[in-house]
Amino acid sequence: MSERAGTDGAQDPLRRLVDVMDRLRSPGGCPWDARQTHRSLVPYALEEAHELAEAIETDDRAGLREELGDLLLQVVFHARIAQEDADEPFDVDDVADDLVAKLVRRHPHVFGDEAPGRAATADLEDLHVAWDRIKRTEKQRESALDGVPLSLGALARTQKVLSRAARAGVAVGAPVGDGLGERLFALVAEAQAGGLDAEGELRRAARAWEDDVRAAERPHV
DSSP: OOOOBOTTSOBOHHHHHHHHHHHHHSTTSOHHHHHOOHHHHHHHHHHHHHHHHHHHHTTOHHHHHHHHHHHHHHHHHHHHHHHTOSSSOOOHHHHHHHHHHHHHHTOHHHHSTTOTTHHHHOOHHHHHHHHHHHHHHHHTOSSTTTTOOTTSOHHHHHHHHHHHHHHTTOOOOOOSSOSHHHHHHHHHHHHHHTTOOHHHHHHHHHHHHHHHHHHHHSOOO
């Protein structure tokens, strides 16, 4: 992996991060880091993503910076483990190269031959539809719902499939029935129609309720 230097000759911070991760993972480094696998790190990646979301939703600027770093660590850690694969090795540079190519490919309104002037006037909904179409073609998906992770929280996943179906022009009525699941689905559909994030709205309401509980627990003076 090549070393990249800044204009003052100092090593690029991202390259230093890669080097630190390499040291931790290599013989003589940290035993815990050396034992980790892609699978063992999954809970940490999920936890860091949730902590990042909390920092954003609570307007914690210092926390945002820290949690972005923790999430970046997960990317570098996984890329370092991937280097060791005997059959299909890749490193963080490969990850970055793939990402750059994907961003360019999925933004023809910015990087395409007809890009000049298109980005400023593009309709956001049309861009979403185009993004889904390009992604579906790339991954050779048969359904607009393919690729929505089963591990997503139920509210977030429901809203995601509703959004995907709507952008694909697939019109299906709400689930039939008046059970709790059907009523929750209807609430998520209401949030989707109103441009709200159902998962975020529930977290916000839960945080407000938690604050009330904590306040009620404090001794009255």
